[in-house]
Amino acid sequence: MERLQKVIAKAGIASRRKSEVLIQEGKVTVNGQTVTELGTKVGPNDRIEVNGIPVEREEPVYFLFYKPTGVISAASDDKGRTVVTDYFPMIKERIFPVGRLDYNTSGAILLTNDGEFANLMMHPKHKIEKVYIAKVKGTPTKETIRKLEKGVHLEDGKTAPAKVKVLSADRAKNTAILELTIHEGRNRQVRRMLEQVGHPVEKLKRERYSFLELKGLTTGEFRPLTPKEVKQLRALAVT
Known part of the structure; x- marks a missing residue:
């Protein structure tokens, strides 16, 4: 038996918190009966609907x-x-x-x-870390690295502190390879951070997701x- 809101969240319909709101608003039925109690538990054979649409439960993968x-x-x-x-x-x-x-x-x-x-x-x-390897134009100075580490002001706000390493630099081609670790997930965040400090990305790869x-x-x-x-x-x- 599992809590109803957890089953709805696992099905990918809404987050756990949003699932709780749907239940409280009377938009969820179990075996044809409207349920508004957050403590309700359901089994694998119970029929759940959200806004009249059946919830299809699968084994998580x-x-x-x-x-x-x-x-x-x-x-x-x-x-x-x-x-x-x-x-x-x-x-x-x-x-x-x-x-x-x-x-x-x-x-x-x-x-x-x-x-x-x-x-x-x-x-x-939850601060799940993501590690990126970026090939950028130019070689960042120590001051630029510190800016990235402290957080950069973007149009959607200041970024959280990052971890930054210069892995290599090619003076002849005027490029560098950086490793950046961040835990936010804003749209095109790493590219925008590096562009903001004057080092546009030429190539970008997410090397690691947490461990x-x-x-x-x-x-x-x-x-x-x-x-x-x-x-x-x-x-x-x-x-």
């Missing part, structure tokens, strides 16, 4: 995917462009990406059908997460 560049981080695209779920034709569950990597960025992204897990990973308060690395995967490949890895990610999100 979790994948680490090495997203290529030129692929959209979405479950579908109305313009017919390639999306991350196109790489999972054999997976019967209705999976979706956890957050996003922009079109021209490659690297680690999670996909799941567990809405509650996805919300845990994406909420900035999950791309070792053993090439672009376009994926692997399922182990139960231990899922448990570790959940533990990181609630600490």
Whole structure:
């Protein structure tokens, strides 16, 4: 038996908190009866509907995917462009990406059908770290690195502090390779941060998602997460 709001969240319909609101507003039925009590528990054979639409429950699945560049981080695209779920034709569950990597960025992204897990990973308060490798124009000075580490003012507010390392610099080509660790997930955040400090990105890859690395995967490949890895990610999100 599981709490009703948890089942709704796992189905990817809404976050746990939004699911609670839907229940309290009388928009959820169990076996044809409207339920407004948040403590209600349901079993696998109970029929749940939200706004009259049946909730389809699946076994939760979790994948680490090495997203290529030129692929959209979405479950579908109305313009017919390639999306991350196109790489999972054999997976019967209705999976979706956890957050996003922009079109021209490659690297680690999670996909799941567990809405509650996805919300845990994406909420900035949980501070799940993401590590990026960026090839940029120019070589940042120590002062520029400090600016990035303290937070950069963007049009949607100041970024949280980042960890930044200069891995290498090519004086002849006037480029550098940086490693940046952030825990926010704003749209095109790393690119905008580096552009703001005068070092536009030429190439960008998300090297690591929390402790999950791309070792053993090439672009376009994926692997399922182990139960231990899922448990570790959940533990990181609630600490």
